[in-house]
Amino acid sequence: MKKKVQYDWLDLIRGMAALAVFTGHLRIICYRDVAPGTLDLLGKIIFFLTGFGHISVIIFFVLSGFLIIKSIHQSVLQGRWDTVNYTESRFYRLWVVLIPCLFLGLLFDKIGLQYWGDSLFYSNKWKYFFDQDLANKLSAEIFIGNAFFVQKILVPTLGSNGALWSLANEFWYYVLFPLFYFAAKASVNVKYRLLFLVMGVSLLFFVGYQISINFPIWLMGGLSYIITLKVKDTYLQKKVGLLIALFFFLSAVCLLRLKIHEELFNNYTVAFLFAIAIPFLINIEMKNHLLQRISTYFSNISYTLYLAHLPFIYLVTSIIHFQDETWSKTNFWTFASLTVATILYSTILWFLFERNTKKIRDYIAAKYKS
Numbered sequence: 001m002k003k004k005v006q007y008d009w010l011d012l013i014r015g016m017a018a019l020a021v022f023t024g025h026l027r028i029i030c031y032r033d034v035a036p037g038t039l040d041l042l043g044k045i046i047f048f049l050t051g052f053g054h055i056s057v058i059i060f061f062v063l064s065g066f067l068i069i070k071s072i073h074q075s076v077l078q079g080r081w082d083t084v085n086y087t088e089s090r091f092y093r094l095w096v097v098l099i100p101c102l103f104l105g106l107l108f109d110k111i112g113l114q115y116w117g118d119s120l121f122y123s124n125k126w127k128y129f130f131d132q133d134l135a136n137k138l139s140a141e142i143f144i145g146n147a148f149f150v151q152k153i154l155v156p157t158l159g160s161n162g163a164l165w166s167l168a169n170e171f172w173y174y175v176l177f178p179l180f181y182f183a184a185k186a187s188v189n190v191k192y193r194l195l196f197l198v199m200g201v202s203l204l205f206f207v208g209y210q211i212s213i214n215f216p217i218w219l220m221g222g223l224s225y226i227i228t229l230k231v232k233d234t235y236l237q238k239k240v241g242l243l244i245a246l247f248f249f250l251s252a253v254c255l256l257r258l259k260i261h262e263e264l265f266n267n268y269t270v271a272f273l274f275a276i277a278i279p280f281l282i283n284i285e286m287k288n289h290l291l292q293r294i295s296t297y298f299s300n301i302s303y304t305l306y307l308a309h310l311p312f313i314y315l316v317t318s319i320i321h322f323q324d325e326t327w328s329k330t331n332f333w334t335f336a337s338l339t340v341a342t343i344l345y346s347t348i349l350w351f352l353f354e355r356n357t358k359k360i361r362d363y364i365a366a367k368y369k370s
Helices: 008-030 041-049 053-077 083-115 140-147 162-183 190-207 209-230 239-257 267-281 289-319 332-352 354-369
Strands: none
Touching (some): 008 041, 041 332, 053 162, 053 209, 083 140, 083 162, 083 332, 083 354, 162 190, 162 289, 209 267, 239 267, 289 354, 332 354
16 A cells, blocks of 8 residues: 555545535525526526535445445454454444434424424425425434434434435445455455355345445445555556546536436446546645645534534524525525535534544543443
C-alpha cells in the first residue's frame, strides 16, 4: 500500500454525497413536482442538483467497501486481525449516532402527530417515503429492529426515517465480507472455510434480494483497493489519469441522473467507474486549505446528517407549513434556511455524539473491566 494516502478528496465526496441525499429529500418535501419547462433558471438548477440522492448512496457504498476491505486485509497481513475488536468497532461506529437519532426521530414523530397531525405528512396524505401509516411505525418492536439493523428485513424503517434502509445494507455488508474473505483464504482450516461460506450464503438469503443485489456495489470498493496495491504510485499520481477517470465517472452519473440508456448507465456502472477513480483521488493532494477544512467538516457530519435529517425536516416543515409548495424564487430562501438549519442541527448532534465515539467506547470498556 502507499506510504502516504490522501483522503481529502474522498472526504469532500462523502460530505457532498450526504448533502445530496439530504437536500434531495428536502426539495421533494418542500416542492411539488413540476414540468421542467415551467421552471425558471434557478429552479432548473436546484431541481437538477437535488436529484442525485440515490446516486450518492451508491457512492457511500463504494467508499465504505474500499475503507473496510482495505482495513480488514491490512490487519490480516500485519497479524492484527481480531474478530471481537472488529465487531465492537463496527457497533460503536454505528450505534453511538444511531441510538440517539432513533430516540430523537421517535420523539419528533410523536410531537408531529400530536400537534401537527393535520399536516400533509403526518396525516399520511403524501405519496413519498411512507409505506404504511406513520403511527403504526413507531412501536418498540420496530425501534429495536432498527437498532439491530433488520429494517426492511423483519421490520419497516422507524417512523418517518426512511433513510435508515441503507444502514441495514451497510451493517450486513460489514458481516458478509469477512465471512467470504476468510472462506476464500487458503491459510484458514478447510472446515472453517466451509463454515464461513455456508454462513455467508445463508446470510444472503436472510437479508433478502434488495440487500444482496447491492452487495457487489459495496464490493467495488475492493477493486479500488486492489488497484492501489497493483498499480505503481507514479501512474496514480498523474492528474491526467484522474481527469480521465472523473470524466467517465461524472458522465455516467449524469446519464444515470437523466435516465439515458439505463441498460448501460446504471448503479453498477457508476459504482465501477467511481471505484476506478478512487485510487487517483487518494494519491493526488488537495492543496487548497479552505477546501480541506470544508471537506473535513462535511465529511465529519455526513453520517449524523444522513441519519438525523428526515424526522427533523418533516417536523420543521410541518410547523412552518412549507410542504409541497410551488417553486418560486421568493420561497427558495425558505428552502435555503431549512438547509442551513438542518446542517446546524446535525452539527450539534455530531458534536454531542459522533465526535465522542472513542471516548464513549473507552468509558464503557473501563466500566466493563472494573
